[in-house]
Amino acid sequence: xxxVTQTPxxxxxxxxxxxxxxxxxxxxxxxxYWYKQKAKKPPELMFVYSYEKLSINESVPSRFSxxxxxxxxxxxxxxxxxxxxxxxxxxASSPWGPREETQYFGPGTRLLVL
Amino acid sequence: xxxxxQIPQYQHVQEGEDFTTYCNSSTTLSNIQWYKQRPGGHPVFxxxxxxxxxxxxxxxxxxQFGEAKKNSSLHITATQTTDVGTYFCAGDRGSTLGRLxxxxxxxxxxxP
Numbered sequence: 340x341x342x343v344t345q346t347p348x349x350x351x352x353x354x355x356x357x358x359x360x361x362x363x364x365x366x367x368x369x370x371x372y373w374y375k376q377k378a379k380k381p382p383e384l385m386f387v388y389s390y391e392k393l394s395i396n397e398s399v400p401s402r403f404s405x406x407x408x409x410x411x412x413x414x415x416x417x418x419x420x421x422x423x424x425x426x427x428x429x430x431a432s433s434p435w436g437p438r439e440e441t442q443y444f445g446p447g448t449r450l451l452v453l
Numbered sequence: 454x455x456x457x458x459q460i461p462q463y464q465h466v467q468e469g470e471d472f473t474t475y476c477n478s479s480t481t482l483s484n485i486q487w488y489k490q491r492p493g494g495h496p497v498f499x500x501x502x503x504x505x506x507x508x509x510x511x512x513x514x515x516x517q518f519g520e521a522k523k524n525s526s527l528h529i530t531a532t533q534t535t536d537v538g539t540y541f542c543a544g545d546r547g548s549t550l551g552r553l554x555x556x557x558x559x560x561x562x563x564x565p
Contacts, residue, residue, distance in 0.1 A: 370551055381541055381555035382496060395551055429495055433551070440545045440553065441486060444495045 343445035345430050351451045354420060360448045362413040362430030369435040370394075371413040372442060373405060376427040382444075388413060389435050420452045456480070457544045459556025467564050472529040474559035476542035483547030485518055485525045490558070491538040499527075532563045 343364045352358050362371065370389045374382035387395035388407040402424075404416040413430055427449050431442040459476045466472050476485065484503045488496040500509055502518035502525060509516045515528045529536055539560045543553040 372551065379539075379558075379560070381558055384552065387551040389551060427495075435550065440484065440551070441498055441501050442543075442553065443498060444488075447495045 343430055343432055343443055345428075345445040345448055347448055348446065349449045349451075351453065352417065352420065353453055354422070356420075357416070357418045359417065360415040360428055360430075360450075362415075362445055363411055364432040364443070364445075365411055366432060366443070367410075367434075368432035368443070369410060370433045371407060372431040372433075373403075373413070373415050374429040374431065374444075376429055376447070382429055386415075417450075420450075422452050425450055425452045456546075456554035457542060457556045459542055459559060461559055462557060463560050463562070465562045465564065466532050468534060469531050472532050472536070472561055473526055474540050474542075474561075475524065475526045476544070476556045477524045478544050478546075478554070479523075480546055481522050482544040483522075484545045485522075486543045486545070486553065487516060487525075487527055488541045488543060489538050490541065494538070496541060529561075532561070534563050534565055537561060537563050 346361045372387050373385040375385055376382045384397050385399045386405045391407045402419050406414040427447045429447045430445040433442045457478050486501045487499040489499055490496045500516050505522050506520045507518040513530045517526045539558040541558045542556040
């Protein structure tokens with residue numbers, strides 16, 4: 340199994356809603372990532388988990404809350420989002436270690452905040 | 454500021470023409486990776502370059518890593534409509550595991 344899966348594919352939510360994005364990989368990778376991508380822009384790193392511990396938080400607002408229940412799963416909990424948070428949210432995974440940085444991206448969740 | 458510069462931002466070619474995109478880092482990189490993102494899709498890993506001066510080929514695609522490990526290029530020979538998409542380079546500075554510095558991408562359009 341060489342793929343990263345993400346659910347849902349599309350999500351529309353109001354600014355008062357609470358929702359969660361889910362990501363799963365079964366490649367035995369020990370690092371998982373959340374990225375945000377706006378149209379015609381590169382992916383923007385949000386969080387990195389390595390060995391199920393948060394290792395990088397790119398000063399992301401607290402309305403985004405990551406969770407890594409185990410080495411195969413990664414969640415992103417959303418609460419009180421703003422319309423400018425509308426974007427493609429990409430999950431990625433990689434082996435962990437020097438020169439093991441190749442990241443494999445999931446198909447993403449297209450989020451629209453109304 | 455932007456860590457990895459990538460040019461051009463857009464490239465329009467006729468099918469059969471060649472295409473090149475360039476990346477340049479302000480600092481020496483441990484390795485550089487290339488990704489392709491089709492319209493409406495997600496980034497897909499193409500290749501990783503690690504060694505100084507490394508050249509790798511994948512069919513019509515040729516990837517180069519500069520001698521100083523600060524620049525890289527992707528060249529596509531005889532483009533096809535299936536090459537359409539945005540090509541991103543992503544540099545690993547080796548200082549923070551998991552941290553890649555993405556170029557802004559080159560959006561390639563191929564006219565039939």
